[in-house]
Amino acid sequence: MRWDELFGDLSAQWDAEVRRELDAEVADRTRRERAALGLYERLCASGGMPVGVVLRTGTTLTGRVADVGDGWVLLAGDGSRMSLVPFGGMASVTGLSSRVGGSQMGRAFGLGYALRGLSRDRAVVTVTDHSGARATGTIDGVGRDVLDLSEHAADLPRRPENVTGRRLVPFAAVVVVGAA
Structure with missing residues (x-):
């Protein structure tokens, strides 16, 4: 027993x-x-959800995750306002889902490729760098790690007589590229 x-x-x-x-x-x-898992996967899983992105400048952007690429996120804000934010420009992100997977979102191309698309489109943009300085104009060219911006007023086309300056901005200094 x-x-x-x-x-x-x-x-x-x-x-x-x-x-x-x-x-x-x-x-x-x-x-x-x-x-x-990294930020890329977390953002991909949160595709379409509203998030808050605190930038290195201290500014907070809110919007819906419209797209994600290798080292960047595209936020759709109020109306049709879009902001391209490199991961290096972020201080933190709020509102991300704790889950991952299940999303078809996510691009393989990096920031340079996305900026080249804006350059080809001749889009007027505002580039904010890590110091908080903003420059408005048209991206004339994109190198391996730098963009070439012709500065001009947002309401004027990029023509020689409207260009007020040229600025090279290293990718590492870019905090956000938004529609002007």
């Missing part, structure tokens, strides 16, 4: 140990999977 109790107790201890090991393994796998 005592052996029945002994083996019953051993069985319960065995089951408890197996359960502890399984719980530890699940927790470890969860930590490893989470460690492999």
